[in-house]
Amino acid sequence: MALFITFEGGEGSGKTLQTRALYRRLLQLAIPALLTQEPGGTVLSKKLARLLKWTKNADISPLTELLMFNASRVQLVAEVIQPSLKGGKVVICDRYTDSTTAYQSYGRGLDLEMVRAINNVATQGLSPSLTVLLDMPAEKGLARKGVERYDRFEQEDITFHRKVREGYLKLAADDPERWLVIDARQSKTEIKQIIWQRVSQLLSG
Numbered sequence: 001m002a003l004f005i006t007f008e009g010g011e012g013s014g015k016t017l018q019t020r021a022l023y024r025r026l027l028q029l030a031i032p033a034l035l036t037q038e039p040g041g042t043v044l045s046k047k048l049a050r051l052l053k054w055t056k057n058a059d060i061s062p063l064t065e066l067l068m069f070n071a072s073r074v075q076l077v078a079e080v081i082q083p084s085l086k087g088g089k090v091v092i093c094d095r096y097t098d099s100t101t102a103y104q105s106y107g108r109g110l111d112l113e114m115v116r117a118i119n120n121v122a123t124q125g126l127s128p129s130l131t132v133l134l135d136m137p138a139e140k141g142l143a144r145k146g147v148e149r150y151d152r153f154e155q156e157d158i159t160f161h162r163k164v165r166e167g168y169l170k171l172a173a174d175d176p177e178r179w180l181v182i183d184a185r186q187s188k189t190e191i192k193q194i195i196w197q198r199v200s201q202l203l204s205g
Contacts (some may be wrong), residue, residue: 002085004126009134010165011154012141013184014191018134019094021192022199026049026090031203034084037094038072042079045072053151054163060152062108066115069100070122077123090203097123098131098171105155106167107160130202132195133172134184138162141184 005022007015019035026033039049048068052060060068074097084091097119105115109171138161145154172179180198 001203002088003090004085004128005117006091006128006131008095008098008168009184010138010141010142013134015134017188018191018195022195023092025196026131031090032088033090033092035092036080037095038076039069041076044075047070048195062104062110066100066104066118067111073122077126096128097100098109101171104166107164131133131179131200133168133179133181135181136184138165177185
């Protein structure tokens with residue numbers, strides 16, 4: 001059955017690991033599935049992702065970020081997500097519109113309704129069946145990263161990352177039926193089990 005699942009969370013929350021774990025489990029059960037990510041997932045989207053995350057010596061405005069993320073999103077939805085859903089697949093996406101709302105509105109300070117409106121245009125109103133939020137304090141998430149090189153967003157100060165987390169929690173509180181909020185400080189195995197319990201319910205329902 002077609003099902004659209006997105007994963008959200010701050011830096012270092014473990015989204016990528018958990019999206020891959022869910023994807024592998026679905027394939028093991030012979031359930032048609034597709035794993036993608038934002039920004040990325042298409043040739044054009046990957047180019048925009050590099051510009052957004054790794055551009056140096058350039059002051060990219062929050063509004064420019066918003067429009068670039070959504071340009072990438074338009075392509076991903078049209079080229080990958082919608083065709084896969086129409087084909088009956090379970091689509092798993094590492095970040096989606098809620099990332100843009102959390103980062104560009106709550107984090108950067110752009111008007112919330114404007115961000116939502118532009119997100120809605122880019123997705124043609126396509127909303128996830130389930131959004132998994134891997135939540136943890138911003139400090140702990142950043143400490144987990146342990147990378148040699150930080151992208152533009154990882155380099156932001158702790159206040160920015162705290163605002164992003166607060167934004168995610170507000171979004172989840174406003175739409176509890178769609179969101180599954182998980183304490184990302186739990187073990188990887190525990191988190192996998194919590195996610196699978198909800199996903200299996202959706203698949204059987």
